[in-house]
Amino acid sequence: MASLTIKNAVKRYGNVEVLKGVDIDLEDGEFLVLLGASGCGKSTLLNMIAGLESVTEGEIMIGDRVINDVHPKDRDIAMVFQSYALYPNMSVGKNISFGLEMRGVPKKERDQAVQEVAKMLQMDHLLDRKPSQLSGGQRQRVAMGRALVRRPEVFLFDEPLSNLDAKLRLEMRTEIKRLHKRLNATMVYVTHDQIEALTLADRIAILKDGEVQQLGTPAEIYDRPVNMFVAGLVGSPPMNFIEATVVRTDSGYAAEVMVRAAGADQTVLLDLDAQAADVSDRVGRKIIVGLRPEAITQAGQKAGGDAQSFPSDIDVTEATGADTLCVLHWNGKEVMARVSSGYAQIIEGTMDFAVDMSRASLFDPETEKRLD
Amino acid sequence: MSDHTYSPAQGQSVLWMRLLLWALLILFAIWFLLPAYVVVGTSLKDLEEIRGGSLLALPHELNFSAWKHAWNEACIGVRCTGLEPYFWNSVFMALPAVFISTLLGALTGYALTKFQFRGANMIFALILFGCFVPFQVVILPMAQTLGRLGITNTVYGLILVHSVYGLAFTTLFFRNYYVTIPDELVRAATIDGAGFFTIFRRIILPLSPPIIVVSVIWQFTQIWNDFLFGASFTTGGAQPITVAMNNLVNTTTGVKQYNVDMAAALITAAPTLFVYIVAGRYFVRGLTAGSVKG
Ligand SMILES: Nc1ncnc2c1ncn2[C@@H]1O[C@H](COP(=O)(O)OP(=O)(O)OP(=O)(O)O)[C@@H](O)[C@H]1O
Ligand SMILES: [Mg+2]
Numbered sequence: 001m002a003s004l005t006i007k008n009a010v011k012r013y014g015n016v017e018v019l020k021g022v023d024i025d026l027e028d029g030e031f032l033v034l035l036g037a038s039g040c041g042k043s044t045l046l047n048m049i050a051g052l053e054s055v056t057e058g059e060i061m062i063g064d065r066v067i068n069d070v071h072p073k074d075r076d077i078a079m080v081f082q083s084y085a086l087y088p089n090m091s092v093g094k095n096i097s098f099g100l101e102m103r104g105v106p107k108k109e110r111d112q113a114v115q116e117v118a119k120m121l122q123m124d125h126l127l128d129r130k131p132s133q134l135s136g137g138q139r140q141r142v143a144m145g146r147a148l149v150r151r152p153e154v155f156l157f158d159e160p161l162s163n164l165d166a167k168l169r170l171e172m173r174t175e176i177k178r179l180h181k182r183l184n185a186t187m188v189y190v191t192h193d194q195i196e197a198l199t200l201a202d203r204i205a206i207l208k209d210g211e212v213q214q215l216g217t218p219a220e221i222y223d224r225p226v227n228m229f230v231a232g233l234v235g236s237p238p239m240n241f242i243e244a245t246v247v248r249t250d251s252g253y254a255a256e257v258m259v260r261a262a263g264a265d266q267t268v269l270l271d272l273d274a275q276a277a278d279v280s281d282r283v284g285r286k287i288i289v290g291l292r293p294e295a296i297t298q299a300g301q302k303a304g305g306d307a308q309s310f311p312s313d314i315d316v317t318e319a320t321g322a323d324t325l326c327v328l329h330w331n332g333k334e335v336m337a338r339v340s341s342g343y344a345q346i347i348e349g350t351m352d353f354a355v356d357m358s359r360a361s362l363f364d365p366e367t368e369k370r371l372d
Numbered sequence: 373m374s375d376h377t378y379s380p381a382q383g384q385s386v387l388w389m390r391l392l393l394w395a396l397l398i399l400f401a402i403w404f405l406l407p408a409y410v411v412v413g414t415s416l417k418d419l420e421e422i423r424g425g426s427l428l429a430l431p432h433e434l435n436f437s438a439w440k441h442a443w444n445e446a447c448i449g450v451r452c453t454g455l456e457p458y459f460w461n462s463v464f465m466a467l468p469a470v471f472i473s474t475l476l477g478a479l480t481g482y483a484l485t486k487f488q489f490r491g492a493n494m495i496f497a498l499i500l501f502g503c504f505v506p507f508q509v510v511i512l513p514m515a516q517t518l519g520r521l522g523i524t525n526t527v528y529g530l531i532l533v534h535s536v537y538g539l540a541f542t543t544l545f546f547r548n549y550y551v552t553i554p555d556e557l558v559r560a561a562t563i564d565g566a567g568f569f570t571i572f573r574r575i576i577l578p579l580s581p582p583i584i585v586v587s588v589i590w591q592f593t594q595i596w597n598d599f600l601f602g603a604s605f606t607t608g609g610a611q612p613i614t615v616a617m618n619n620l621v622n623t624t625t626g627v628k629q630y631n632v633d634m635a636a637a638l639i640t641a642a643p644t645l646f647v648y649i650v651a652g653r654y655f656v657r658g659l660t661a662g663s664v665k666g
Contacts, residue, residue: 047559051563072562073563081559082556083554085557087557087560087561089575098564146564
């Protein structure tokens with residue numbers, strides 16, 4: 001059983017710094033997702049854990065063993081690649097058992113291990129085929145099988161689902177989750193799909209330009225993003241950022257926004273009393289109020305105790321099935337609201353919306369950091 | 373064509389164009405095949421017939437005596453052994469040289485693409501430069517090298533020369549083929565615990581047949597057909613067949629035996645012809661072959 005520790009990992013190519021001191025601590029059996037835009041250094045970090053890239057500075061440890069200079073084959077890791085990297089000249093069975101063969105496992109045990117894995121992934125019938133005779137999803141399974149068969153301490157996945165179509169991706173996502181539960185192994189998973197990250201991870205590390213922006217559980221990342229980058233990256237549709245002026249009210253503070261209602265801009269005060277952030281020194285200045293679409297919904301029915309409601313014009317509606325997204329105009333900018341389908345069908349025009357300010361995030365407009 | 377419909381006039385002109393095209397093609401085919409026909413025809417005639425008949429006349433009968441003479445009776449210089457010993461010289465020179473240069477080219481190409489080290493591209497550029505070095509430039513230094521190694525005038529010397537000279541080309545072939553094989557394959561095998569040579573043998577080589585065919589054909593024809601190195605570094609009994617054939621044609625004892633000369637030329641060209649006929653279509657396929665699926 002193994003924990004994974006990354007201490008101040010730096011990667012430089014010449015004088016280009018691709019990773020700028022990454023610190024991540026993983027407990028045994030944890031599922032970590034590295035999430036970030038293309039080119040932020042996710043694969044580089046994963047390859048450093050695998051031993052396919054050297055570590056410029058810092059330390060990587062599995063258990064309490066520093067593995068910086070340990071050969072990939074001796075790190076007790078397995079990796080699933082985006083392109084699957086199946087050996088085209090070998091049958092599926094050979095592909096799966098190659099790693100065991102290289103480690104000198106006798107043929108009989110190898111065959112048994114392959115059978116076991118094949119059964120686990122429901123691909124017994126494919127063992128004699130060549131990779132070119134498989135569908136994308138089947139190749140994916142073989143790649144998983146190749147990783148599973150050695151029972152490594154740490155599994156590494158580099159965007160393993162990005163070559164699959166939407167439906168298969170969902171299936172395999174569930175499959176990976178199930179495998180993680182069953183094996184209880186430590187896993188590191190790279191993706192730029194935020195939904196994959198939210199559904200799979202025990203913890204998510206958000207990377208940007210080689211730096212970890214936030215490391216936390218999916219709930220922490222979703223509900224309490226540390227800055228506007230993280231807030232904008234996670235969630236679909238993304239969080240609304242509303243620029244507002246802080247004003248004093250009888251009960252405390254509020255954020256003043258102009259809401260278009262019945263064709264004219266109306267001043268609305270969004271109550272900041274439910275916020276942990278201290279805004280007393282920001283009166284008269286701008287802050288950014290971050291509201292997820294689901295925090296703006298139809299008034300009435302399910303509005304919570306501390307929700308405030310006011311009318312707002314609906315510009316466009318987009319039905320997504322269970323919910324309908326309404327585009328509103330606040331401060332002259334578009335704001336997304338999420339409304340139960342029944343409502344928006346009735347009204348296109350002006351409607352009363354409830355805003356749950358306890359779920360809002362406040363950001364500093366200059367530093368873009370969370371105010372808490 | 374059958375699903376197109378033409379008006380009668382259109383059909384007429386299309387037909388004429390077609391006939392013209394065919395006529396031209398046949399004309400050129402004859403033009404190019406004529407010398408080959410003359411060579412084969414002459415090699416099957418005896419001297420009487422050659423003197424008596426026209427160059428283009430068909431031989432009266434299939435008379436292989438000129439072939440037999442060229443193979444093991446004709447005099448080359450002072451030795452009247454025919455081409456046979458020289459043929460085997462060429463075989464024993466070409467086969468190892470082709471094998472060595474192809475294997476080394478594959479290894480170099482593999483190292484240059486899949487184990488990118490500092491300056492790999494620089495080294496490749498230098499190797500590539502070797503393709504543009506004309507034979508004549510390396511003759512002198514090569515002669516000195518062979519002298520120092522004590523293998524002047526031996527088949528081993530020629531094997532070495534051709535292996536070294538061919539390396540630039542074979543490296544180019546394999547390097548360009550291997551860049552299309554995804555690096556992730558090597559990375560996966562590394563994690564699986566395979567080393568440099570195991571990956572080469574178990575993963576890379578099994579993907580290489582198309583380019584191996586290209587390399588083998590290219591190297592074999594180059595080495596078999598080489599005259600300059602053979603003439604420069606060997607004399608007498610150690611000469612390859614190309615040099616021996618030249619000497620055979622130049623050794624005249626009395627009457628010029630055109631039929632023997634032609635047979636000798638055909639014997640000399642036979643192996644490369646054979647290779648092209650057997651493997652020629654794989655040559656183009658290999659040159660255009662891309663990477664692997666899956
Ligand atoms: N050998 C190299 N030399 C120089 N820069 C490199 C090298 N390899 C990668 N980089 C740079 O490092 C950065 C991170 O690359 P990496 O492959 O880790 O990105 P990524 O987050 O995995 O992106 P993607 O989602 O597109 O796979 C990129 O800007 C890339 O250009
Ligand atoms: Mg990547």
